[in-house]
Amino acid sequence: MDTKQSDLTRDKILHAAFDEMHRNGFQAASIANILGDTGLTKGALYHYFPAKHTLGLAVxxxxxxxxxxxxxxxxxxxxxxxxxxxxxxxxxxxxxxxxxxxxxxxxxxxxxxxxxxxxxxxxxxxxxxxxxxxxxxxxxxxxxxxxxxxxxxxxxxxxxxxxxxxxxxxxxxxxxxxxxxxxxxxxxxxxxxxxxxxxxxxxxxxxxx
Amino acid sequence: MDTKQSDLTRDKILHAAFDEMHRNGFQAASIANILGDTGLTKGALYHYFPAKHTLGLAVxxxxxxxxxxxxxxxxxxxxxxxxxxxxxxxxxxxxxxxxxxxxxxxxxxxxxxxxxxxxxxxxxxxxxxxxxxxxxxxxxxxxxxxxxxxxxxxxxxxxxxxxxxxxxxxxxxxxxxxxxxxxxxxxxxxxxxxxxxxxxxxxxxxxxx
DNA sequence: ACACATCCATACCGGTTGGTATGATTCGAT
DNA sequence: ATCGAATCATACCAACCGGTATGGATGTGT
The missing domain is CATH 1.10.357.10 (Tetracycline Repressor, domain 2)
Structure with missing residues (x-):
C-alpha cells in the first residue's frame, strides 16, 4: 500500500483529464475545468505534466x-x-x-x-x-x-x-x-x-x- | 444561370466552412481561417450567418x-x-x-x-x-x-x-x-x-x- | 437623379485559452 | 536539526476566440 500522496494527486489529475476529454474531446478540454474538478491549481498540473499535450498522451x-x-x-x-x-x-x-x-x-x-x-x-x-x-x-x-x-x-x-x-x-x-x-x-x-x-x-x- | 453575386459569396463561405470543419471539426474551426481561405472578412460572413452555430448547421x-x-x-x-x-x-x-x-x-x-x-x-x-x-x-x-x-x-x-x-x-x-x-x-x-x-x-x- | 436596401470591409471588444514565473510549504535524507 | 528537493498555490501574460458597431461602397427600384 505504498500509495504516495504525489501519485494520488497525479492520478486525480489524470482521471479528471480523462473525464473532461471524454466529455469535450482533447482540444476543447479545458485545463481550468480539469483543475476545478480536482480542486487543484495549475501549479500542481504543470508540475506533473509539462504541457496539455503530454497530459493527453498520458490519458x-x-x-x-x-x-x-x-x-x-x-x-x-x-x-x-x-x-x-x-x-x-x-x-x-x-x-x-x-x-x-x-x-x-x-x-x-x-x-x-x-x-x-x-x-x-x-x-x-x-x-x-x-x-x-x-x-x-x-x-x-x-x-x-x-x-x-x-x-x-x-x-x-x-x-x-x-x-x-x-x-x-x-x-x-x-x-x-x-x-x-x-x-x-x-x-x-x-x-x-x-x-x-x-x-x-x-x-x-x-x-x- | 441566375447566379447572383451574393449567392456566390455565400457559397464560397459555406464551402470554406465545410473544408475547415472537415479538417478541424466544428468547435476548433476558426472563423479567421474560413475567411482567410475565401479572401473575405467578418462583415461578409456575419451578413449571411448570424453566428458560427448557424453556419455549422447550414454546412x-x-x-x-x-x-x-x-x-x-x-x-x-x-x-x-x-x-x-x-x-x-x-x-x-x-x-x-x-x-x-x-x-x-x-x-x-x-x-x-x-x-x-x-x-x-x-x-x-x-x-x-x-x-x-x-x-x-x-x-x-x-x-x-x-x-x-x-x-x-x-x-x-x-x-x-x-x-x-x-x-x-x-x-x-x-x-x-x-x-x-x-x-x-x-x-x-x-x-x-x-x-x-x-x-x-x-x-x-x-x-x- | 434620388432614396434606400444590400453587401461587405475595418476596427474594436470582452472573455477564454494554454502556459509561465515566482514563491510558500512540506517532505526526506543526512 | 538542517538543508535541499519535491509539491503545489497564486498571479500574471500574450494569443486567440467569436461577436459587434460602424461606415463605405455598390446596386436597384422609382
Missing amino acids: IDEVIREGLEEMVFRPLREAEQPVTELLNIMQRKAEYANDDTIRLGCPLNNLMQEMSPLDEAFKARLTLILKAWQKAIRNALETGQRQRQIRADVDCEAAALFIVSAWEGCWGVAKNMQSVKTFRLCITQLQDYVLSLGPRSRPRNKQTQ | IDEVIREGLEEMVFRPLREAEQPVTELLNIMQRKAEYANDDTIRLGCPLNNLMQEMSPLDEAFKARLTLILKAWQKAIRNALETGQRQRQIRADVDCEAAALFIVSAWEGCWGVAKNMQSVKTFRLCITQLQDYVLSLGPRSRPRNKQTQ
Missing part, C-alpha cells in the same frame, strides 16, 4: 489503454473459448450500457476521430491500441478455427479488422442517436456477424422490431 | 446532406437492383478513396462524434441524415428480398442499421490508421456481409493479406 496510455487491456484484451487472451468470450464481452457491453456511456461514446473512438489527422503522437498511440485490439480478436478467431467454431476459409485478419471497425461504428451511431436501444440492436447484429463466421452459417431467428 | 444541411443525397440516397432510390447498387456505391467509395479523404474521414461521422453530445440542434440534424441513410438501405434490402437477392428471414431494418454503423466504423478505423489499404480491406468485408444476407450465404474466396 491514452494510462487510462484508456489499461482500461481496454483489462476489459477486453486480457479476457480474450485467457479465455479457453475466446470466440465465446468475444461474444460475451459484446453482450456485457450491451447490457451495461446506459444513457451516459452512450451519450459520450467510446473514448478511444472519440480521440481517434478528433486527433488522428491533427497530431502524429496521438495517432501513433491510438493506432497501437487499435492494432492490439485487432490482434486480440484475430488470435481469438484463429483459436476458434482450431476449435471448429470458425470456418477454416475465414480470413481472420480481415474479419478481426472488420469486427473492430463495426464495433466502433456501433458506438458512433448509437452515440449520435443517443439511444441505448440502438446500441444493443447494433451489437446484436455484430454478434450475428461473428456467428456467421461459424459452420452452419445461418445465425439466429429473425428479430423484427 | 450540414446544404453541403453534407445534399452531398449524400446525390452520392448515395438517390442512386439507391432510382436503381433497379438497389442491392447491387449498394455494393457498387461501396466499391466506388473504396476505389476513389485517397490519402486525403481517408486522413480527414467521413464529414458526417466526424460531426456526429464531436457534436452529438454537445448540441441538440446539431444532433437532431445529423440524426435525420443518419435515419434517412438507414431508411435508404432498408428499402434497398427489402426490394432485394422481393428480387430474391436477400433472404426472406433477414431483418432489413436491423441489417440496415448495422451496415450504416459498420460503414462509418470502416471510415473511422481507416482514418486512424491513415491507410487507404485498410479502408479498402474493411469495405470488402462489409460487402461480404451484405452478400452473406443473400441465399447460398458462403460469400467469396478467402482473401489472405
